[in-house]
Amino acid sequence: MMGTVAVDGEVRRLEDLRLQDFLxxxxxxxxxxxxxxxxxxxxxxxxxHLARLRSSLAVHADCxxxxxxxxxxxxAVRESLRQCLEADAGLGPRFTGVGxxxxxxxxxxxxFRPLPAEHERTVREGRVLDEREERGYRRGDPLLTHKSLSYLRQYAHLGRxxxxxxxxxxxxxxxxxNLFLLMEDAVVTPPREAPCLPGIIRAVLLEAGRLGDWPVVERSVGLEHLEGVRGCVLTNSVSLALAVPRLLGRELSASSELAGLARAVVEASARREG
Structure with a gap:
């Protein structure tokens, strides 16, 4: 994390934050x-992002x-961001990285933090997803549909x-x-109740409704359906759309093409929304 932050719109130094404000x-x-x-x-x-944040806060207003x-x-957030970038020469008004x-x-x-060191290589080459974890997720778990600070189960698997x-x-x-899987008839993403986070890029692709010749739909995907998967894309708000060249032991030849289509849709949407 870089040294300049903002708390409620006030530019501060990271080392000056007080633990008692975030107990x-x-x-x-x-x-x-x-x-x-x-x-x-x-x-x-x-x-x-702010709409999702406000929604999570409203659902959990009691705690x-x-x-x-x-x-x-x-x-307000844009103004805080602008002030932080101007106040820190290590960031600067043209900062590219992660907020x-x-x-x-x-x-x-x-x-703020810089982009991961492997960002460009990962965007170019994609990410292999070869491990599976079946012990922590239960269908309909409501907490997993919010980006909670109780993030250990995901954090423990980052990079694996x-x-x-x-x-x-x-x-x-x-x-x-989130995952998008090219099946015979559609590009399929698991439904929110699977559960999964309702990702920002996921929403953009669902709203677009198509990637190339294929409709984009929500549908449950079991392990028994993987034989019919020809491509896979991993989406998030930093990398946008990453090809998954191998998924749980299966080589997927269409992942790069699918990731390119997804990235084009996302970038076009970002330009429209400013």
Missing amino acids: QSFFFGAGFFETFLVTGGAPLFLER VRAPPPEVLTAT KLVAGDGHLLLS GTVFLNEARELCEAPNG
Whole structure:
């Protein structure tokens, strides 16, 4: 994490933050976060991220104290972001990297970090997902449809190429993104109740409705359906769309083409939304 942050719109130094301002978030994971791509100083899909954040806070209003509404607007966050970038020469007005919003304890924390060292290579080559984890996900689990600070089960699998399955041995998601699978008749993504996070890029692709010649639909995908998968894409708000050249031991020849189609749709949507 870089040294300049903002708390409720006020530019601060990371080392000056006080633990007592974030006790419930720190000790109990009672909060939510959003991670988004910043390109040339501009945050991608900020309004969508804030809408998801406000939705999670509303659902859990009895146990997570939300920041003031005025700091949860796109205008306020853009202004905080601008001030942070201007205040820190290591960031600068044309910063490209990752922004993160954390909401909890009545505060909104905005922080920044550089893109992962392997970002460009991963975008170019994709990511293999060859491990599966079947013990932690249960169909309909409501917490897993929110980006909670209680993130250990996902964090423990980052970088391991894991796919989470539920008790019915249906695909749910990866630790850091949603899955889109090219089947015979459609590009299929697991439904929210699988469970999976309702990802921002996932929503963009579902709204688009098509990738090339294929409709994009929500549908359960069990392990028994993998023989019919020809391509796979992993989506998240930083990498946007990554090819999955191998999924649970199966080589997928159409993943690169599918990822290219997905990325084009996402980038076009980002331009329209500003």
